[in-house]
Amino acid sequence: MGSCAQPGSLIDFEQGVTVITLPFVDPATQSATSVLGTQVAAAFQLGTFASLLKQGNTKVVRLAGTPSDCNPESVLAKLDQITKTKPLDSGSTGPRAVVLVSGRVMRLQDNVYIQTRLMFTKMPIHPEEIRIEIDGQRLAGQIAKQDLQMPLRRIAGDALASVSVPLSAGLQVHATPNEGSEVWVLPVNVGGQQEESFLRSGSSYTILESRDEWRLVSSSSRKQGWIKYETGDASDPPITDLLPEMYLISGIAGYFSCLRDPDDLQQCALGFQALNAYRSLPAGSKSPIAEAVDLELDALLWLVQSPKFYEHAVSLLQQASDLIPYDADAQNLRLIGDVSLNGFSRLSINQAIRGLYTILGYAPSNIRILGNLWSLNSIAHAHSVTTVDTAANLAALEAVRIEGRQLHYNNLFSDDSSSNTPTLQGQPPIYDQIWMPPANTVHAGGTSNASDAKSSDASTVHTGGTSNASDAKSSDASDAKSSGGSITFHNVTRVSIDHIYASSAAQESRVKDLLGKRVLSSGTSVTVRDLNVGLHDFRVGFRDGRVCELERIYVGGDVDWKLTEEWRPACVEADRSRDRGNGKSQVTIKINNETWDIVTVSIASPEGSVKLAGGKAVEVDMHSTATFTDVRPGTYNVEIKDRFSDGKCDVSKVDAYDNVQWVLTNEWLLDCMKKGTTEQPLPTR
Amino acid sequence: MRNNDAARVFAASALKALLTLIRFCLIPLSCSAQLIPCQPVTSVTGYKILLDELRLHDKNLASQKEAIMDLLFFNMENQLSPSWAPIRCDQDHRSPAGEQSFDTNTITRLAERDVILEIWGDINSTSDILLNYVLYPVAPVANPFIRRRYSPADLKSGIDVADWLGRLDEWKGYALLARAVRKEKKTALSFDDTVADLQEASSLLKARYGPSPTRPESALLRFAERTRCQTIDAARQNPHYTGGLKAIPREQLMRECKID
Secondary structure, eight states: OOOTTTTGTTOOOOSSSSEOOOOOEEEEEEESHHHHHHHHHHHHHHHHHHTTTOOEEEEEEEOOTTTTTOHHHHHHHHHHHHHHHHHOOOOOSSOOOEEEEEEEEEEETTTTEEEEEEEEEEEBBBBBBBEEEEHHHEEEEEEEESSEOOOOEEETTTTEEEHHHHHHHHOOOEESSSSSEEEEEEEOOOSSSOHHHHHHEEEEEEEEEEEETEEEETTTTTTTEEOOOOOGGGGTTTTHHHHHHHHOOOOOOOHHHHHHOTOOOOHHHHHHHHHHHHHTTTTGGSSSHHHHHHHHHHHHHHHHHOOGHHHHHHHHHHHHHHHHHHHHHHHHHHHHHHHHHHTTTOOOHHHHHHHHHHHTTOOOOOOOHHHHHHHHHHHHHHHTOOOOOOOHHHHHTTOEEEEEOOHHHHTOOOOGGTTTOOOOOOOOOOOOHHHOOSSEEEEESSOSOOHHTTTSOOEOOOHHHHHSSHHHOOOOOBBBBBOOOEEEEEEESOOOEEEEEEEETTEEEEEEESTOOOOBTTEEEEEEHHHHHHEEEEEETTSEEEEEEEEEEESEEEEEEEEOOOTGGSSSEOOOGOOOOOSSSEEEEEEEEESSSOOEEHHHHHHTOOOOGGGGOEOOOOOOOEEEEEEEEEEEEEEEEESSSSSSEEEEEEEESEEEEEEEHHHHHHHHHHSSSEEOOOOOO | OOHHHHHHHHHHHHHHHHHHHHHHHHGGGGGOOOOOOOOGGGOOSSSSEEEEEEEEHHHHTTTTTHHHHHHHHHHHHHHHTTTTEEEEEEGGTOOOOSGGGOOOHHHHHHHHEEEEEEEEEEETTTEEEEEEEEGGGGGGSSSOOOEEEOOOOOSSHHHHHHHHHHOOOHHHHHHHHHHHHHHHSSSTHHHHHHHHHHHHHHHHHHHHOOOOOOOOHHHHHHHHHHHHHHHHHHHHHHOOOOHHHHHHOOOHHHHHHOOO
């Protein structure tokens, strides 16, 4: 009875949650069932049962068998089959769920090492996810993992038995829920039976009914009775100190119990409490992935409780995704949680789409991410509220095949009543509110007021004079409907601005340089008139190569933008050769080595996209010249190394917009190598 | 003065040539300490990780050598899915002397047999542990060797060291990175697996290296990121690939990967 080969003999899914422990695999016994591994499984069974008494509606089963029979994947597959074929009793409501506890164990000298694996799922197997409806589209996100490897535990000597035996003795069963009634001890199995039977047979304890602090329980021997559980902090059995994953098992069981009836606040509070208890463990006792999943389950419970808890839930999802930055599902769940909470007011729809594409780069086969991209691109496309080429994006998504199959995005996240997946209503995205700037003046990183800015010497540019006005006005996009907007840029940075490229948000390809041949020097302003009313993107090109972007700026009436020094560091370092380069498409860099030593020189653009000499360090003999030809005009970082020592000098952001000849002298090189790095220009000739 | 310069140039050239010969094991003497073969490599299938004998230099720890090896291997098996094949080579007493124990032929041959990673090292004391990793498939395009010195605090005994090694997971980052490179070379259209492995490897290694990685560590992280970007780009351009990477807009890739 209760073998892994036939798990259905002990598991009937009448309870909401079934926790199943499998014999832990002991490498020392190879393919045979391990006594030690079975004892660990029994300890988990007993400890979990004691922990879950307060939650109720749970069954705790230990299955027995050989390692090959008790492979967790195959046990889960058998259980999945059972739940697919066996209908729920008419009285059962809510999801059925399984927590499968397995792992590996090793005795080493006087210690036992235990590595636990927890798998959990609704039955039939279905991931834990949420779906969010927003603007007629659905977004979906699932938790990072439902198969967790827990950290290795070392348990000294016979500690397992020393806590298991008193615990089993303490599980006193009463004939009625009354402390004065007849008492016996629950028949628990911690290895005290004859070994053969212990290894061959499983066992189960079921919590059938709850009445205040009393629980009606039965064991697989069919004997029933009432157990009164401890309340308060002392209610967790001491075995949880040895095997803290029991907190997480309780948390997961509590999560599923709460999902069955989210309105049962007392039940849900137990779930929250257990999840929180696991997170409160010291850092070394929990793995980042398990902690992240714990946070995600917590968040999902808050999300299903009420929209008023969205903010807290999203902060939990944020914490989870920070713990496992590589995990695409965690990042996706955080992102759609954010969208559900904030509409597109914190993350713009552009940012959300870009964020999802980044995540897609971690997990290209993730159907939820692909589906979410489809939904967001569709929303953006319908409202014309983004500079992203949504039509091209949607076409590309449509062409994707996963395992050879086309994705039918419209049905991807449709209702599936058997999954019990909560579908939440996201905050309505009110685009007008999102894109309109505050009433009068907006500063890009600036702090001063508009009248200050306007007092500078502002010149005026009419867009009709610098570009094809009919083109600009023929926009069919809803975001740039009529002419008449003006925008004034005040350059209060220390650097001149050579270009301000503008495009309407709906027609990104129609880019024009508002400055033309003019230069917006530091301290001056320029007003651009006759812009179409609506959303525009601006790219501001500074003389030092930095390019700053202002995305989705609403132009209507008169708008002021003050470009400040504080704003610039956040901007990207651009390859200026695309914009200009003194008319040259290629330049030559020469390096004269006038030092007493052989040096190696590496030259690359600051962002690393251009590397001269194929990225190799070029050796320059003393009193020799190295020449780099066909160089794209731009700004470069130069690394100079002494060939025979560790001496090194990094020179950052050296302009090479025209042919240049840098001269390395002893004095200069020694000085730079002392500092290691410099922004001082290289001496030229 | 001019003669001195010429002498220096000559000396420099000679030294450079010598270093090249040593690096590529072209001087027999430097490579004569043949590495003891790890026998199961030829018979085991899957992506292999070789665990060599760790050298224990503290005599108080020496008695715990077996326990340390047992636990480290137990940990590796725990953390790996069945597609991996961790192999203990300590029973063959395989213990490389250093990078010079690996000539290019050996590296190529083992990489072709799906040997992904090899680990060996020295335990000098409870607070000074040196581990070396060879990422075989990486060799043709980047430095396959990485050397890490760990200074764990509060370890008192051999069993504490065993415990500490039992929780180590940094090797998994190297294994994922190396497997990604191997898979990309070996398996057609494995772009999805490659980028997922590289992403996880990068995150894990960044977390372990902390805010100030050494130069070789930074180089490895850059290599992982560059390879990931190149893989996405290659997937987008491959006419036979139809997976999710194809949907990533070029502008996004250019923005994130700085691809021209």
